[in-house]
Amino acid sequence: MFEMIVDFLNALLWGKILVYGLVGAGLFFTLRLGFIQITHFKHAIITLLHSRKVVTPGGLSSFQVFCTSMAARVGAGNMAGVAVAIGAGGPGAIFWMWLIAVLGMATAMVESTLAQIYKVRDENGQFRGGPAYYMEKGLGQRWMGILFSIFLIIAFGLVFNAVQANTIAAAMTQVFGFSASDIGLILVIFSGFVIMGGLRKVARVSELLVPFMALAYITVAVIVVVTNIDKVPAALMLVINSAFGLQEAVAGGVAYSVAQAMQSGIARGLFSNEAGMGSAANIAGSASPYPNHPASQGFVQMIGVFVDTIVICTATAAIILLTGDINSDSDGIRMTIDALTGHVGQEGGTFIAFTILFFCFTSIIANYSYAETNVLFLTGHKERILPLFRVVVLGMVMFGSLAKVGLVWALADVSMGLMATVNIIALLLLSGLTVRVIQDYSHQLKAGKLPTFNYQDFPELMRHKDNAWIVNTVKTTNEQKSDDIPLLKDNNTPT
Template sequence: MLETTVNFLNALLWGKLLVYGLVGAGLYFTIRLAFIQLTYFKHSIKVMTMSRQGCESGLSSFQVFCTSMAARVGAGNMAGVAVAIGAGGPGAVFWMWLIAMLGMATAMVESTLAQVYKTRDHDNQFRGGPAYYMEKGLGQRWMGMLFSVFLIIAFGLVFNAVQANTITGAMDVVFSVSPLYMGIFLVITSAFVIVGGLRKVAKVSEIVVPIMAVAYILIAFVIVASNIEQLPGILMLIIKSAFGWQEVAAGGVAYTVAQAMQSGIARGLFSNEAGMGSAANVAASASPNPNHPASQGFVQMIGVFSDTIVICTATAAIILLSGDVTSGSDGIKMTISAMTGHVGTWGGAFVAIAILLFCFTSIIANYSYAETNVLFLSGNSRKVLPLFRVCVLGMVMFGAVAKIDLVWNLADVSMGLMATVNIIALVLLSGLAIRVINDYRDQIKAGKVPEFDRSKFPELQEQVSEDIWPDLSPNEAEQIKS
């Protein structure tokens, strides 16, 4: 019964609503922002280089970037890419690329709004995200509560089960470690980090994420370089399969355009989270540099690009260059098999360790997203956090021993419901977001270091506290020169 209901909801959400909603929203924001993900790509990288400075109330933009990447880079990048290719063929990779490019503009909008409407919790730390801009910007607390419930289910519970499931699958295949024992290990190590709250998560992510991402990209680069003569053919296979022009040679399986689109968009969103509203929760925790809401949007655009265009493509290249694209829905086994085929038996061990690090950091970052929304629902009361942490750790244990297909399908449903609510809010608030982003770009064009002046946006006078974003005097505004 549960499986039937989950499959029905997935077919409705991913077969119809979100395919059009995500692509449509991304295209709308891309056009309204004049292809900002392309025209300001270099500027986004420049902002990243200035992102290590934070303050007592907020994390640095680099810490936020690493925390959001910790959540993004995980099962979706390694097992999820394999699942997408297994279900939709090589063409699914094309649709992952497309949703990532459009999603960069969506991430720009949602992260900017998260910064505009951020607030302080009882520890004087910045908090925010979709629930907050739904309540403050739209005046619809019920909508923020609905989003929070979906996010808590998705990130606090289901997604952490997915990450644990992927870890135990990899460790079982490569090292024959019992899922039960691996689950106990994950519960203990996760508990050690999450009891420290958002700052502890950010510190761990800042150390682990860059190391593991660079190592994985380097090994993928070596594999691609070793098979460089096959690369043009692989790229053509992806394009042809995306539009149903190619019957996959291995087994003669023909994939439809709908299969490729559904698999690619679903797995692409699971991986890069653009439009889902999840990364916006941690984006609000930053003290951005320059001190303008849009600057954090530029940082988050690089996060989407790095996750899908770089890391997911690396996994896709490893799998497609192996020639095996029809080995079923067990994604992590497909990825391990492909890596082992390229570099020998040590490749499986490398993937298993990478999965352990990728997915563990995803678990702790997912918790941080959920924590912000638990506090939103509880009115910033921290009394509920111990019980919530027990529930999170319980789902980690459940995921370690659960059936993979049902866990992935539950993840798709909860993610789809989150994304649906968030996209509606983003469209309704897009006018303000675009004006804020244009204000940033106007200051850049005028040779100024962007600084946010709340007085330029009359509607924010009642919605945003002056201690978050103050009104600047004419003299202060004039003095902000590059």
């Protein structure tokens, strides 16, 4: 009965509501911002390169926030999720993952900018922000923020962490023959060590691990592509043809419809890059961005979607598709392990197992940081509840190590879909303010100034006396310094 309810909700959310909602929102923001993910792509990269600077005390650097959001994004969705998408929807699912990523870059820009606009300081002086905050303060609908927080806590604090632990246990069991219960216990110990240190410790660990592990994985994928360069054109055509139903059958006669490819690609793409879900916006609100303007964090988070899906998910797809043998009956992570083993031998399975371990471990701790912000939102920033919540999170890590993967993935889809639905509504309702803030940034940039945020130019913010931009106004200057000049070279302005 429970599985029937889960399946019904998934069919409703991913078969109808979110296919239109996510694509529609991505198209709307792309057009409204003048294809900002293309016109400002270079500037977004430059902003990321300068993102280690911290403008105000109490905030994390934009780079720490970027790495923490990447820690949550890069995990089971990039390896097991890509394989699940191919198995359920065929190679064409990869095309729809690409599309939702390109559109999602604009959505990520909007939600992260909003998180910055409405951020506050908690009792320890740390910035906090995210969808729950902009729903309460921007829309004046605390009930909506409460609803979103509950969905996020269930999704990220509980279900998604079970998914990540499940993927780690499956990889370690297949490659090394370890006991799933032993793997679960080790994960609980190390995850507990990090999350007990709170948001700053999560950010520090993410900043150390994420760049290293992402570069290692991409390097291996590039080696696989180069050694199979003659197969790349055929693999690319297979993806395109399958996406539009032009490939009648693949994998030994298994045929996939366009609807299957779309549903699988969009669902797994969102699970991986999280654009529009409202999750990465929670950590985006904790940054002290450089330049000192809400939109600068939006540019940084926009690149996160690109790296996650266009780069890392494509790397996994290449590893799988270039084998020439797609086993639709294979479990997600097992398909990826088998594919890389086929390319480079047994060492491939070992590499994937350790990559999964680090990717998914950092996802667990980053997912917790998202949930922590929403627990504090619900409790009025009272931290007494956090120790108990951390114990519950670690319990779900243990549960995920032992659970059946099918049901866990299905639960992840439901909770993610409910979150995304609530968040998309809020993003659309607040789109007018967000667009004006982003345009304010671009107009200053075009005028040759280092963008800074003046909250007095936006009357909507004046009634929120706890807004961090009002309480902690930092006087900055538009004078160009030698290390600021690269930020001023991209003068494109959204329409």
